[in-house]
Amino acid sequence: MRRETILNFSLLGLLFLFPLWAWVADEPFLITLATRAVIFAIAGVGLNLALGFGGLVSFGHALFFGLGGYAMGILAHHAQTYVPMFTWPFVIEGTTSMPIIWLTAIAVSALVALGVGALSLRTSGVYFIMITLAFAQMFYYFAISWSAYGGEDGLSIYVRNEFPGLNTMDPIQFYAICYVILLVMLFFVFRLSRSSFGLMLGAARQNEDRVQALGQVPYRMYLTAFVISGAITGLAGALFADLNRFVSPVMFDWHTSGEIMIFVILGGVGRVLGPVAGAALFILLEHSLGGVSDYWHIYLGAILLGVVLFARGGLFGLIAGREVAHD
Amino acid sequence: MSSILLIEQALNGLQFGVMLFLMAAGLTLIFGVMGLINLAHGSLFMIGAFAAATVAAATGSFLLALAASLAAAAVAGVIVEVVVIRRLYDRDHLDQVLATFALILIFSEGTRWVFGSFPLFLDRPDWLSGSVMLPFGIRYSLYRLAIILVGLAVAAALFLMISRTRIGIQIRAGENDREMIGALGVNISLLYTLVFALGAALAGFAGALIGAIQSVQVGMGEPVLILAFVVIVIGGIGSIKGAFIGSILVGMTDTLGRSLLPALFGLFMDPAAATSVGASLASMSIYILMAGVLLFRPKGLFGGT
Numbered sequence: 004m005r006r007e008t009i010l011n012f013s014l015l016g017l018l019f020l021f022p023l024w025a026w027v028a029d030e031p032f033l034i035t036l037a038t039r040a041v042i043f044a045i046a047g048v049g050l051n052l053a054l055g056f057g058g059l060v061s062f063g064h065a066l067f068f069g070l071g072g073y074a075m076g077i078l079a080h081h082a083q084t085y086v087p088m089f090t091w092p093f094v095i096e097g098t099t100s101m102p103i104i105w106l107t108a109i110a111v112s113a114l115v116a117l118g119v120g121a122l123s124l125r126t127s128g129v130y131f132i133m134i135t136l137a138f139a140q141m142f143y144y145f146a147i148s149w150s151a152y153g154g155e156d157g158l159s160i161y162v163r164n165e166f167p168g169l170n171t172m173d174p175i176q177f178y179a180i181c182y183v184i185l186l187v188m189l190f191f192v193f194r195l196s197r198s199s200f201g202l203m204l205g206a207a208r209q210n211e212d213r214v215q216a217l218g219q220v221p222y223r224m225y226l227t228a229f230v231i232s233g234a235i236t237g238l239a240g241a242l243f244a245d246l247n248r249f250v251s252p253v254m255f256d257w258h259t260s261g262e263i264m265i266f267v268i269l270g271g272v273g274r275v276l277g278p279v280a281g282a283a284l285f286i287l288l289e290h291s292l293g294g295v296s297d298y299w300h301i302y303l304g305a306i307l308l309g310v311v312l313f314a315r316g317g318l319f320g321l322i323a324g325r326e327v328a329h330d
Numbered sequence: 331m332s333s334i335l336l337i338e339q340a341l342n343g344l345q346f347g348v349m350l351f352l353m354a355a356g357l358t359l360i361f362g363v364m365g366l367i368n369l370a371h372g373s374l375f376m377i378g379a380f381a382a383a384t385v386a387a388a389t390g391s392f393l394l395a396l397a398a399s400l401a402a403a404a405v406a407g408v409i410v411e412v413v414v415i416r417r418l419y420d421r422d423h424l425d426q427v428l429a430t431f432a433l434i435l436i437f438s439e440g441t442r443w444v445f446g447s448f449p450l451f452l453d454r455p456d457w458l459s460g461s462v463m464l465p466f467g468i469r470y471s472l473y474r475l476a477i478i479l480v481g482l483a484v485a486a487a488l489f490l491m492i493s494r495t496r497i498g499i500q501i502r503a504g505e506n507d508r509e510m511i512g513a514l515g516v517n518i519s520l521l522y523t524l525v526f527a528l529g530a531a532l533a534g535f536a537g538a539l540i541g542a543i544q545s546v547q548v549g550m551g552e553p554v555l556i557l558a559f560v561v562i563v564i565g566g567i568g569s570i571k572g573a574f575i576g577s578i579l580v581g582m583t584d585t586l587g588r589s590l591l592p593a594l595f596g597l598f599m600d601p602a603a604a605t606s607v608g609a610s611l612a613s614m615s616i617y618i619l620m621a622g623v624l625l626f627r628p629k630g631l632f633g634g635t
Contacts, residue, residue, distance in 0.1 A: 060424045122621055125628045129367050129423050129567060133559040134624065140556050141617035148610045257556065261431045268428055298443050304435030311429045312417055 007323040011276045014283070018182065026175045034174040035246070040286040041181045042242045047266035047278025048188050049235030054264070055273035056196055057228040058208035063119070063135030064263045066142050067233040069255035070115055071108035071240025073146065076158040076250035078104050083160055101166045101180070104241055112237025113230050120229035124222055136257055143255035157251025164245055171245075181242055185279070188235055193275050195231075204228055236263065265307060271319030280318045334468055339589045340582065345474045347581025348481030352536035353558040354565070354573040355488060356529025362568030363504045363525050364419050369430035370410065371533050371558070372551025373437035378403040378534020379541035379550060380441060383450040392455035396538055403534020404527045411526040416519070434552075442548045449545035452538070477539050484532070485574055492570060501525060505568060557584075560616055564623045566633025575631060580616050587615035 018041060025033035046068055053059040081088045081097025089095045098104065123134045147155045163171045171177050195201045207214040207221040214221055244250040253259065262285070270281030288306065292299035314321055353375060360368050381402030386395035410433065418426045454473045462472045492498040500521055503511045512518045537551065544550065561580050565572025592608030599607065623631060 054424070060427065062427060122624060125624060129361065130563060130629070132367065132423060132427060133563050134620070136556060137560050137563070137617055137620060141614050144613035145610055148606070148613050150606055257552070264428065264431075268424075272424075298439045300435045300439040301443070304432040304439070307432035307435070308414065308429055311421075311425050311432065312414070315425070 005323070007274065007319065010280075010319065010323055014276055014279055015186070018185075018279070018283070022175060022178050022182075031174045034178050036286055036290060038174065038178045038181055038246055039243075040283045041178070041185050042239050042246060043263070043266055043282035043285065044279040045181070045185050045188055045242065046236045046239035046263050047270070047282050048185070048192055048275075049232045049237075049239060050263050051232075051267050051273070051275075051278050052192055052195070052235065053229050053232035054267055055277065056201060056208070057204050057225055057232075059124075059225060059229060059232075060132050061135045061229070061232070062132045062257070062260050062264065063137075063139035064233070064236050065255050065257060065259035066119065066135075066139035067112040067116060067236040068240035068243070068259055068263065069139075069142060069146065069250075069252070070112045071237035071242075072244035072250040072254040073152070073158075074108040074111050074237070075104050075164070075241040075244040076160065077152060078107060079160040079164055080152065080158055083162070099162075099164045101164045101171070101245070104164055104245075105238055108237045108241035109234045112240075113234040116230045116233030117226070120226045120233070124225050124229065136260065139255060139257060139260055143252050143257070146252040146255055153251070155252060157249060157253070159249040161248070163248055177246070181246075184238070184242065188238075189275060189279070192235075196275065200224065200227070265303075268307070269310060269317050271317035271323075274319045274323075277317060277319050284318060334466070335589075337466070337468055338470060339585055341470055341478070342474065343582035343585035344578065345478050345481075345581070346585055347578040348478055348485070349536050349540055350554070350557055350561055350581055351485055351574050351577035352481060352532045352539075353554055354561040354577050355485070355570060356532045357558050358562045358565070358568055358570060358573045359501070359525055360529045361562070363501055364522055366415065366419060367423055367426050367430070368415070368529075369427060369555065370433040370437065371529070372555030373434050374403045374407055374530045374533040375537035375540075375551035375554055376437070376441060376548065377406050378537035379452070379546045380445060380450065380537075381534065382538035382541055383452040383546040386452055387450075392458070392542075395452065396535065399534045399538030400531045403537070404531040406534075407527045407530025408523055410530075411523050415526065416522070419522070438548050445548075447548065449547035452541040452546055454542045473542065480539070484535075488532075488570065497521075497524070557616070560620050562630070564620055564630055566627075566630030569630070569632040572630055572632030579619065583616050583619050584612075587612035591615070 018037065022034045022037045025031075025037065046064070049067070050061065050064045053061050053064075077088070078097045079099055082099045083097070087094050087096050119135070119138045123131055123138065126134060146152075152158050163177065165171060166180060169176045169180065171180070196205075203214060203219055204224050207219070207224055211221050214224075240254060244254070266278045266281035266285055268281065269284050270277035270279065288303060289299065292302045296302070310317060353371065356374075357368060357371050360366055360371075378399035382395040382399040385398035386392060389395075414429060414433065418429055421429075458473045458476055460472055461469045462475055464470055464475075490498075492501060500511060500516050503516075504518070504521060504525075508518065511521075533551075536554075540554070541550075557580060561576040562573055563576075564579060565574070565576030588609070591612045592605045595604035595608045595611075627633070
């Protein structure tokens with residue numbers, strides 16, 4: 004077996020066994036920590052599709068993370084206060100059903116990604132980075148000034164939303180939901196990367212002109228990848244808001260974009276499970292360094308700097324080598 | 331809304347735009363000459379403000395504080411350039427974004443460590459406080475007027491430096507062909523360090539000037555940094571002229587949007603709703619402006635093709 008495959012399975016196994024152990028040992032805090040890691044991993048899997056496979060350096064994925072969060076917050080808020088969202092032209096009630104919230108988060112994120120992507124992809128390179136950042140900031144300021152849904156203070160909901168047949172307030176059951184979603188997303192992205200679309204996308208990243216000469220339109224492929232990428236990150240946002248039972252403009256903040264990017268980079272760009280390793284590592288660092296110093300971001304910054312300067316390829320690059328070089 | 335208030339808001343917009351230019355000029359120079367996207371530019375802004383606040387508190391002199399902001403930011407810029415940034419010139423933009431994002435984390439937390447989380451205050455000097463009478467009976471804050479004048483003077487000096495001096499010629503040559511000017515005997519790495527220090531000093535200077543209007547606190551550079559990005563995207567990356575026009579456009583749009591839009595919506599909505607909708611739209615206005623510019627000019631107003 005290739006080392007990358009071994010690493011993949013041991014990561015997934017670890018994320019399966021660790022919460023189970025925490026559950027048996029009655030450590031709900033550790034389960035919540037693992038849930039955070041898994042949700043961050045889903046967000047990273049989303050970004051990785053655009054960044055790793057499509058080469059689109061989006062510095063604005065907090066936009067979709069936040070949209071997912073607000074989709075959850077707004078729907079649940081209306082359901083819990085029994086105020087319909089719209090009364091005209093027809094009545095739309097809020098909901099506390101997770102599947103409906105997820106679908107809404109995915110749909111809204113995909114729709115916004117379509118608009119933002121269509122505009123941003125007219126440019127490339129450094130312009131693209133700055134424009135995606137700016138669009139995310141636009142939603143950040145909008146969320147702050149939108150007082151109907153809490154403005155700067157955000158929106159909290161009292162009870163976690165419902166999933167048929169499960170008690171979502173039980174940490175291990177909510178973890179199970181997130182874990183299964185992560186597996187589904189990983190499988191989806193894995194299949195996508197092996198499909199003709201995924202291969203063509205990789206080709207476009209490496210040489211746009213040749214792909215164009217083959218009669219394909221890179222713009223359309225990038226846009227498709229960007230939309231799917233945004234939708235997955237949006238789903239992660241809905242889960243994250245449900246985990247905290249709270250959503251605030253911070254989810255739109257550009258530090259969030261940076262952190263999602265860090266998950267991808269720490270793990271290894273362009274590896275299917277890279278974001279999973281990165282998110283787990285990030286949570287591990289946050290937990291262990293956060294205990295050492297209140298100013299743990301200094302160490303995070305130093306580690307990130309070290310990875311960028313000296314260990315490109317992240318954790319996967321260090322352990323599995325560059326045998327499946329993507330570029 | 332009376333026309334006097336409108337002119338006052340326009341002046342505020344101009345003041346904001348001029349400050350944005352000090353940030354955007356450094357960013358666009360650094361990108362144009364070295365091909366580097368520098369997120370840590372906002373940290374240099376913050377360093378300038380903290381240096382000014384510290385020196386002002388110690389000596390009580392505003393001019394010394396301004397000098398300190400220039401020096402501190404330039405020195406920080408040189409250190410950062412030599413230790414980290416230099417290794418990033420040949421890397422792709424993703425690496426540059428990540429490394430400079432890491433620098434932000436280090437700078438922000440480091441400043442919090444040294445100065446604490448509470449904001450510092452930088453008072454404007456007595457000789458610049460109060461207001462001044464402009465033609466047509468407009469009263470305007472003397473300090474803000476001074477900022478506009480100083481900013482315009484710096485912009486003019488920068489234009490002259492780029493177009494008339496030897497170092498300006500080297501900078502422009504560096505934008506066109508890096509290898510060539512190296513081959514012609516210009517010390518490239520020194521030139522890069524100088525350009526970076528110049529950009530850093532401008533950012534630090536802007537931080538000190540703004541610090542006397544707002545409070546001096548960790549993270550103060552980040553909103554300005556993102557606006558400066560919007561500016562150079564609108565103006566075209568690498569173009570000083572574009573940065574100037576973009577700055578004024580963004581400053582005006584933002585300031586006038588905030589004061590005019592709520593009033594505009596008040597014409598046909600009830601006041602509370604108009605304030606809320608107007609404020610939301612105003613906070614998005616510059617991004618809408620940017621999207622509009624990109625729709626017609628994907629490389630910005632003055633960007634090359």
